[in-house]
Amino acid sequence: MRTxxxxxxxxxKQIFRNRTLLPMIFLMPxxxxxxxxxxxxxxxxxxxxxxxxxxxxxxxxDLISMIISSGYFKLVDYxxxxxxxxxxxxxxxxDLILEIPNDFERNLNRDRVQKxxxxxxxxxGTKAGLGGSYLSTILKEFNKNIVMELDHSFDGKKAxxxxxxxxxxxxxxxxxxxxxxxxxxxxxxxxxIGAYMCSLNIVKEKEIGTIEQINVTPIKKHxxxxxxxxxxxxIGMGVFSIGFFVISWGVYGIVPIGNILLLxxxxxxxxxxxxxxxxxxxxxxxxxxxxxxxxxxxVMIFILMSGLFTPIESMPEWAKWIAKGNPVTYFIEVxxxxxxxxxxxxxxxxxxxxxxxxxxxxxxxxxxxxxxxx
Amino acid sequence: MEKExxxxxxxxxxxxxDFTAVNGITFDVYKGEIFGFLGANGAGKTTAMxxxxxxxxxxxxxxxxxxxxxxKQTEKIKTKIGYMSQKFSLYEDLTVKExxxxxxxxxxxxxxxxxxxxxxxxxxxxLQSEANQLVGSLPLGWKQKLAFSVAVIHKPSIxxxxxxxxxxxxxxxxxxxxxxxxxxxxxxxxFVTTHYMxxxxxxxxxxxxxxxxxxxxxxxxxLKQGHGVDSMDEVxxxxxxxxxxxxx
Ligand SMILES: Nc1ncnc2c1ncn2[C@@H]1O[C@H](COP(=O)(O)OP(=O)(O)OP(=O)(O)O)[C@@H](O)[C@H]1O
Ligand SMILES: [Mg+2]
Numbered sequence: 004m005r006t007x008x009x010x011x012x013x014x015x016k017q018i019f020r021n022r023t024l025l026p027m028i029f030l031m032p033x034x035x036x037x038x039x040x041x042x043x044x045x046x047x048x049x050x051x052x053x054x055x056x057x058x059x060x061x062x063x064x065d066l067i068s069m070i071i072s073s074g075y076f077k078l079v080d081y082x083x084x085x086x087x088x089x090x091x092x093x094x095x096x097x098d099l100i101l102e103i104p105n106d107f108e109r110n111l112n113r114d115r116v117q118k119x120x121x122x123x124x125x126x127x128g129t130k131a132g133l134g135g136s137y138l139s140t141i142l143k144e145f146n147k148n149i150v151m152e153l154d155h156s157f158d159g160k161k162a163x164x165x166x167x168x169x170x171x172x173x174x175x176x177x178x179x180x181x182x183x184x185x186x187x188x189x190x191x192x193x194x195x196i197g198a199y200m201c202s203l204n205i206v207k208e209k210e211i212g213t214i215e216q217i218n219v220t221p222i223k224k225h226x227x228x229x230x231x232x233x234x235x236x237x238i239g240m241g242v243f244s245i246g247f248f249v250i251s252w253g254v255y256g257i258v259p260i261g262n263i264l265l266l267x268x269x270x271x272x273x274x275x276x277x278x279x280x281x282x283x284x285x286x287x288x289x290x291x292x293x294x295x296x297x298x299x300x301x302v303m304i305f306i307l308m309s310g311l312f313t314p315i316e317s318m319p320e321w322a323k324w325i326a327k328g329n330p331v332t333y334f335i336e337v338x339x340x341x342x343x344x345x346x347x348x349x350x351x352x353x354x355x356x357x358x359x360x361x362x363x364x365x366x367x368x369x370x371x372x373x374x375x376x377x
Numbered sequence: 378m379e380k381e382x383x384x385x386x387x388x389x390x391x392x393x394x395d396f397t398a399v400n401g402i403t404f405d406v407y408k409g410e411i412f413g414f415l416g417a418n419g420a421g422k423t424t425a426m427x428x429x430x431x432x433x434x435x436x437x438x439x440x441x442x443x444x445x446x447x448x449k450q451t452e453k454i455k456t457k458i459g460y461m462s463q464k465f466s467l468y469e470d471l472t473v474k475e476x477x478x479x480x481x482x483x484x485x486x487x488x489x490x491x492x493x494x495x496x497x498x499x500x501x502x503x504l505q506s507e508a509n510q511l512v513g514s515l516p517l518g519w520k521q522k523l524a525f526s527v528a529v530i531h532k533p534s535i536x537x538x539x540x541x542x543x544x545x546x547x548x549x550x551x552x553x554x555x556x557x558x559x560x561x562x563x564x565x566x567x568f569v570t571t572h573y574m575x576x577x578x579x580x581x582x583x584x585x586x587x588x589x590x591x592x593x594x595x596x597x598x599x600l601k602q603g604h605g606v607d608s609m610d611e612v613x614x615x616x617x618x619x620x621x622x623x624x625x
Binding site: 008009218222 | 453456466484
């Protein structure tokens with residue numbers, strides 16, 4: 004472990020001597036975190052909702068007026084024909100259909116549970132998706148016993164498919180879009196910095212040839228890899244902390260509801276997985292250009308397929324699979340759950356397990372693929 | 378008395394795709410000698426040396442280095458050898474002292490030994506006033522001498538030097554060879570490639586590589602005699618002109 008100490012000392016000296024890298028590491032994320040949430044403001048008003056009310060009870064009318072008064076919805080029409088509602092969606096006049104079944108009021112009173120049905124216009128997925136989640140929150144507020152069935156796959160040609168969204172992931176529904184985005188954008192920034200820096204650093208040693216001088220020493224592969232991982236892990240923690248406390252909390256006033264230690268526990272694990280990815284890229288790439296483009300390619304996919312902008316529930320099936328194989332998805336989820344919803348360990352247990360899997364696989368793969376003898 | 382072999386190579390071959398860079402070379406290097414590797418650009422010197430250092434896996438053939446098998450005991454070999462690559466590869470953004478400490482540390486020198494070696498090295502290289510300067514700011518000749526000293530900091534049995542004096546002025550080259558002689562005195566076997574014929578004369582034995590083969594292997598005086606010429610230059614020319622490989 005003495006060897007590791009020498010590696011770490013060397014790495015930190017190099018990082019802190021690099022006059023261009025250092026400001027980039029710490030300033031770039033701060034600036035982006037200040038600008039991006041403003042630009043990526045997806046808060047949506049005037050969502051066109053078509054209500055198909057088969058019940059026409061006081062209860063259903065109360066619900067509708069509650070939806071309208073939230074300020075996020077515009078009632079396209081209100082009648083009892085689902086077919087007409089569909090044609091409004093097809094003509095892009097409506098983003099959402101809310102179907103209230105017969106005996107809505109009676110069943111709720113009698114059975115204490117009642118299903119409603121929401122169909123989403125997938126053509127404007129973001130708007131409708133957000134609308135769907137706003138709506139689900141209003142429904143929950145209205146009566147806890149309403150069980151929703153949500154249909155996302157409305158794209159004009161496919162048969163409707165019904166999905167239960169009893170456990171909706173959306174917990175900061177229409178209060179403040181920034182509160183919803185900032186923590187997730189912080190995840191993205193930490194991801195980009197971690198992946199790029201880590202992969203570029205090692206490939207740079209390949210390019211200038213210093214890695215040969217290391218490979219000709221009896222150093223153990225995993226020690227060398229640890230010597231690269233630990234510095235970037237610490238930097239990742241630092242960047243996250245600044246973004247989290249200074250910008251997210253300080254500037255945007257997002258006070259985490261959940262346990263911060265739990266969040267840091269997850270961050271720690273996530274960084275190991277992410278840096279494992281960076282290492283893996285660097286073991287395959289021959290030069291910095293290759294490393295950069297490969298890392299960029301994957302980070303782009305990670306970002307787009309992470310549920311950052313588009314809710315995962317409204318993705319097509321193939322995209323859902325990518326999202327599930329994407330470590331960023333889980334961290335964004337955990338971030339939103341812990342910060343906005345106050346979820347505890349129990350709720351994110353699975354997320355921990357999955358991230359552990361990513362960390363183990365990526366790092367062992369990287370170590371196996373790092374060859375001292377080419 | 379039989380001389381002790383520190384490197385023993387037989388039929389060592391390296392192919393890059395269809396191209397045979399090193400073509401089944403066979404030779405021994407004895408303890409305490411300065412073994413020179415000569416050859417035109419692209420002859421395969423670096424490739425051969427990198428295989429012996431465990432940086433490149435051979436396509437076929439066998440070798441033992443410092444008594445260890447090249448395939449099965451690569452990491453053991455690495456404790457016994459030092460290597461100075463053709464391309465300068467110390468950290469330019471670390472100081473002289475930091476580079477010494479780093480490599481000494483990686484090779485497992487104890488704290489006291491590290492301090493001692495670092496001080497001794499800096500003094501013997503006359504780098505006292507540059508000790509805390511970034512290596513990148515040093516002139517090439519000093520960098521090379523530093524790289525050599527770092528390559529032998531852990532007292533290896535063999536040091537591999539790949540064109541250690543390339544691009545360096547004659548005076549510095551002399552000083553460099555003084556360092557090599559000192560290493561030999563400390564029981565380090567030297568395996569060196571060079572393009573300078575005067576340096577070839579300093580070697581105990583020379584192997585001439587032509588197009589991946591060893592075309593001749595003997596002491597400089599025997600080689601000159603065998604070719605009936607009186608300079609290594611002419612020996613080199615006689616052998617190297619048969620080469621078909623284009624330099625790159
Ligand atoms: N990784 C590689 N892939 C393909 N060909 C290679 C590779 N490394 C070396 N070669 C080729 O193998 C041949 C021998 O190269 P090598 O570097 O060993 O020559 P050298 O004798 O050291 O030459 P120089 O005096 O220029 O350093 C050259 O033709 C080179 O182009
Ligand atoms: Mg060479």
